[in-house]
Amino acid sequence: MRTSRNLQARRDGVSRPAMGAVTGVIIGRMPPSPPPDARLYRWRFGTVEFDEARHELRVAGLAVDIEHKPLQVLSVLLRHVGEVVTKEELFDQVWTGRITVDHVLATAIGKLRKALDAAGEDRIATVPRVGYRLDGPVERVAQGQRLGTALSFAAGQPVPGREHFLLERPLGRTLGSEVWLARQPRSRDARVFKFSVGGERLAAIKREATLMRVLRDTLGERDDFVRVLDWNFETEPYFLECEYGGQALPDWAAGHGALGWDRARKLAFFLQVAAAVDAAHGVGVLHKDIKPDNVLVRARQDERWQPCLTDFGNSRLLQPERLAELGITGMGMTVTTAGSDSSGTPLYLAPELVAGQPATVRSDVYALGVLLYQWLVGDLRRPMAPGWERDIDDPLLVEDIGRATDGDPARRLGSVADLIDRLSSLPQRRARDDEQQAAARHAQHAQRALERTRARRPWIIASFALLSAGLLASSLFWYRSEQQRQSAAMQAARAEAVTRFLSDDLIGALSPGGAGFERDPTVRQMLEQAGAPLAARFSQDPAVRGGIHAALGDAWRTLGDRERAASHLRQAVQDYGRAFGVDDEQTLVTRYGLVRTLAYAGTRESFTEAERQLREADRLAGRTRLEGRNVVALYAAIARGQFHFQQLEIEPSLVAHRRADALQRALRPDDASMAALIRSNIADALLRSGKAEEAVPLLQQVLADPLLDAKRIGESTVAGYRVMLARALRNMGRYAEALPIAQTAAATTERILGPDDYTTLVQLSLVASIHDYADDCPKALPIARTVRERMAKRYGEERQATLIETGNLGFKEYACGDRQAGLDYLRQAEGGLRRHFGQDNVAAHSFRYALAGHLATEGRYDDALEMVDGLSVPALTAGDSTPGWEHRLQALRGQILMQSGRTQEGRPLLIAAVAALGELGTSEEDEMVAWRRLLGGTGAAGN
Template identity: 70%
Template structure:
């Protein structure tokens, strides 16, 4: 993983390497003593690479340092690198190395001569001074210092229009205001213009002093409260209403994946609304964090200040508002922002914005409902807090109704007590019974209309309780009792599988006349069998659950539809061609039944997005899977913030998809955050799920070359999964395959080959030769046999995997195309050009891109075809294809530099009239995403 760049060096240098000399001070490049014309951006890239010779400089760091806040796209950097390479090539220097999907490295040796220092980074401003770069505004007064900037209020002298300028020069100060610009763009582009968020109007990150220009949102809450008598006169409801403005702004930010991390009165501005009243405005996102960096690409925003080497530089924040887990060093979450809001709510209610929440704070709040809400928001254990800010907003917004309900419940309790006493007196005085009944009847007739709805709810609750009692009896008497016929305790220790088998046999007999309960039991059994890895039985029970729910409630009932989506997920996971086809048909039919509800932010939309994500992901269709999972993630956070199992499944698949797209740094940041998130503690989601998160992190670290850290993670995850699910379970075997791949990447062929053979054998024995997972592991074993064992055996395994996947899962199967490309490449290396060309003819760019989104698949196919044509003797056509493809791949900047060098050497051999040589290395052969 690239290391974080050190603090900027304020010295400037003259650099020399070979025949090349570069003067930073003059921005002058010379080759063999002669000046070379070069544009400013490529020279700035060169300066940054030279300052980190031998180190990988990420694309994000290059964008942040060179393009400095201007919205741009990836090809701009690739173009600058291409121009730089062309300039250096004039001196025979080809030292810029592309690190695929990460960045670039400049290889030494170089020498440097210090020429002097850059100007000092101190900011010195005075009131009345024009704003540098915005001279029509004059600085009025400083507003204070924050983590990343010095903040001033400025005004236009004639119009008196106010602006706020946040200045920064270098280091963390500049990064903070860049980060704020980025995140405010995310908020604006996603949420639109909002009165409760301060707008960023412009910025200057190119010339010093750099600044962020914002609208003036009013005085800080601290200043406003001290100067405005209105605050002291607010009643409790007014204070809650004001707080809700702040909480809604935070909730909106959370909804698009932005944590504020520094919620406090100083970062809340107050201004008067045009129609009267006061508007709260949330500001200062300089310490904030973006939970899903992939959102930047979706919105076309460059991640300024959000480099991959800085997933989260400390918890930030102000001590009084820091949640306990942040003080303990854990990463910030939605619940840590919620904690700060709870403290703020307490301060607003007591009218003291500096008072800490000390033990006994509850005595300061005279409303038990508010006391409970604050307590739930600020619990020392984040797992016991409310699940989201939206939940706190909901509770506070319904305070009047909650108070009414509480009073009604208290009144009902008193009435019941009085009725009981009256009944006892009536029994003692029988002559008065008739009169008492008459009076009570009149009261009951009047109250029955008011309580009708409650009685209906009680009836539903009673029905559910009766069903729960029936299910409990079924489990305790029919199941455990049958497994313990003596009745005095277990005569043997039944396994979970035995209990489930007995339940599966008896559920139809026990609940024959109650389809609703029978559907519920079948649904629970389906989930249980899926957890145990028996997807065939899971599918059978979920089909029964859907059938009985439809009989009890109708085919369009939400419960029936949710069960159908659960069946889609299980069918997709089962990995057979028939089940995957059935899952696709059922998904489309269920979506059609749900209809317009798919566009709403409701439970069915969540289930639909989740099912679609699973369906596409199991077929390695990464882009549509990620699109579905992102929607599911947003809805889960909103609707089921405490559903740890669903959250873990969705977010782990998001991380997996990010990993498969090659964004290693983002995937690692997501996975480390998940492993530190209390919601995903093993006690809540199970050790097996945590093992799944660890194996993905191991894969990402493997892809970065950090094998020593990746291997123990992968081995521990596979051991834990094997202990829970068994050594031959699908998940265990896939994780063992990852262990084998780490050995393979690290050059330990013998260990890799031994594990790969075991995985393939066990997969075939447990699941059959024709399962997609077995065929993928067959192909993976083919890679390792080819690299480390018997090359001919390796080619045979690749042929088996490719043809089997196409035959059973369709011509467009992503894994089939990945293996087919690998086979064609291996055949080229073996000199079997005729067979290689036949294999190449069946490939298409769309399927290859679905498995590996790195740009340039059309060019890679043309390069491989050109190579095979050269080998077959068609020199003219082959060279033309190969030369054109190599030039295009080099310009992309994302191709494997070793592969480019190999192809360039082949062209040089052809031009020199030499015989074609087959490279012995298989480095360019990609492994299908399924094996990853």
């Protein structure tokens, strides 16, 4: 928690004679009077009006956009109008309890003067080396009463608004703000409550609540952040309720002997703290107040210690627009205090902050570097004074701390990830340094031996001079190429690690005599074998580790295991982010690949995460994905197309895939796999949009394209194209052509991927549907039952794919004679899709539309109308972009009403709908025939 200083202000109110609630009083210079004034006023002078109750400054009736701190300074000056208020008094009353730097007061005064100068009111005078004075006269009007500036809590009291918790002990106090530890008497559960009566401290705890939601919604629940559980910002005293994160680092370290730990243990602990800061930076949150008191420590279940980063009340969100993207209300984010970037504890303030520059990632790195120094020397209060290097006996750590705390931010480490990488690779760096020092000692020894022979062998002098000249030239080249040497060393180490991974961990384990050989491994077992040793083998090389995780993710996705694929791709995104940056091209491409994989997974949770990852990738990519002809734009278009397609949002999917197609042809014309993916989705979208006549020539072109030959893209991919061609032919009524194409493709896929693979089952479902369209129930029904059974067994009853196949089976059961079973399956599919994937799920509305018609056929008119009432035109249009869905719904309602005997209600609806659909020419012929027959003939629509 933040360390507090309970500073007593000299006076809190206006110096004035005793008076009642006087309004409209003109005030000149008045003698001082000690009693504090708890009232709030509206002040006027010239064209300026300042309302303390609303904390609003107006000039000539117009509100002035000015920060919180300058207005607090104005309030103090007004309450001592005509008097000199010293700098110390202003700091005590405006910045009470917050250690800050001198220039913030000058900044606040400057902003006030700028606002007042606009009104022609040059009222604020500077008294050199003393303070400031606001000259009168001014008018004040009492507006209300403020709470006392000190909260009055005592141990044992119930928490206001949380009476089942009792206050136990204070953890920190400032003027108008207190932090308490509270416990539930029976369970002994601990909570921390941060109380405030208003003002800046209220804004701080609101800001903390907002930023902790950003961290949680973006990063998930993490043990290295203190969780915010609840808050009360409605009634005073306001508070923030947090979990108990443990003792502050200084208290915990003193009580558990941690300051005496060995260096390796200290570094491991510090890296946990740095990882939390790095994670916050990764989602755009600067902490801005990193110090020992804001690191809490608690015991974990495995009896290890868990550091937790806390107190985000002074933090900053680098991209505030993300709040809207995440659906988070920006509490406390609209008040930016004057000089807020330079408030904090001076020991940990980066020099650029003291100079008035804004906080950046590098200023947090500076504070973290100071904390590292203090932690290693075992003194969490020691400043980094000149000569601090003598306290650290490891040259590499001296270098790391120096790079983290460099006074020039341009030369400082650019990110916390850089510091983590340096500290994590200390053993390897130390080994390289030892080798270089050994080589230098050997060269020095050789030089001395050569010098000893100089007198005995004069001819050596010339050789030595020549050698020295060569050494000088080599030194210059060495100096210029040190970075290249280090890069080459890293690449050599990386190549060796990859070679060992392939030879020892993968090929060795799966070769004769290896641990995996005896099992006669399948492709899946080989991928499992490859993934197991990654963390250990490449612990110091996130770039290589990320590349292998990305490759494994793509492989598992191809094999249909979406969960494993997503797990590897999440890790790849994290590794690439650490290696290259979160907005690097490789990181963004991998994140877009993760979006595709999550969309394929087909669960409500995976769609939710896919949407979040897509928004995050788009935010990081910026306008590059929209305006550029680049790889990021290409992968962004593919991901967006797949995200929409898997939710059966066909029109936006088609738009995105067509953009991807144009980019692929321009940027990756020879990438067969990518071309296959994009064109297959375009063809599929055309089919689902009822445009089979467009899909057939496209698919024929694809199958004839040499780029997409089976030898290049694989038999299973070509089988997928053939399946789509079969679907198109089925939709055009050419069943005899469609059936053998679909059967052959499904057999090929089953041979390659297995009988229970998702792709195999979807293709078998198509075979069943062709039989169904051809009215061959004895062949359609057994296949549909098998598909639904295998889908449920392999992927679960609640998966979107399983529920869709459940609905498809319902169609066939109903058509083939068991109508009740068909209705039950359709209800199960429709209800499950809405329950698990939202009320607007496209497939759910498609099944609901069919269910309404079938219920009407069964004479269950009330149930049918209830189904119609819950249908959504946008959802139906998203699943089938054919226009006229509002008219189809109207026609269906009219049909049901007429069938139920309510002809006067239903007939006008049906007549109007049939006429509108006839003009559009988009409704199916069977539907129109049935509706016209119900109306009494083809001409009835006009009656």
